[in-house]
Amino acid sequence: MATIPEVMSDTPTRDDDQLLPDSDPTEQPSADTPARGYSDAQKYQIFNKEFMPHIDSMYNFAFRLTTDEDDANDLVQDTYLKAFRFISSFEQGTNAKAWLFRILKNSFINDYRKKSKEPAKVDYQDVETTYNSEDAESEHTVDLRAESVSDLIGDEVATALNSLPVDFRTVIILCDIEGFTYEEMAKILDIPIGTVRSRLHRARNLLKEKLRDYASSMGYKEENEE
């Protein structure tokens, strides 16, 4: 299999269905986007009423992506400044959270991922060998029981999540922690819904493998239920 480009970084999937609708509320800020003529007062109002309420979620997302408090700080600040600068490409009353998350994720890819210490290449090779055929993907189920994970604590879950390659980590954060729909995730990540679905599926299998390692290191074994 060819090397995966650093930015796109997802293997092609079979089910690239469902084109995105034309009116994209999470349109990336760009000079081409028709500007809405907000007055300064309106800009501040949108910023304070529609953008700022999401700042804790944004910080959480940034921290989960960068796994570093200082980087999370910078990333959130950059994102909010960008959001204000390009506020005329945001349509008031639409999905501000998805719009902001998309800017943050793009900033992360463009500005932080490159200089990140994360050994992305190694991670992807690892993933490739695990899932380099469709068979491997579709037949793969992780041997783990619900009772084995129910005693794990938040720190262990966080460590398991952080150990996933960033693209897989991202879909789990967006879906399970932030509660975005597949359609919203498709827009935030600029990928088809089918890819959201399959990436999420693979991410969860990887996460379960990590959780299984934790659970078994804690002494759980399948057979020794009391």
Add this chain to the structure above:
Amino acid sequence: MQTSLPPSASSSGKPEMKEHCNHSADCLKMIQLILDGEATDQQLVRVKANLESCRPCIEMYQLEKEVKELLTKRMEKRCCPEQLVATIKSRILSFS
């Protein structure tokens, strides 16, 4: 830990419980759609039927649900530092 079912003759109206699932990979995908609230009505019906008659699917459902709950409920949520909020607000005011 489960006891084997008594060989009740024709009396039981319950569907037979399958111990092996021949399409667990597809079942797993369906189960995730359900838990994510993304399943169609048709898919819901199919999985519901499976969850009454297929033991591996029941266990998969419980595991997926448990993992999702770990992520939604047990992970620490970090709040944005007050200082950062203040910085952003003052930077914005110096624009335009």
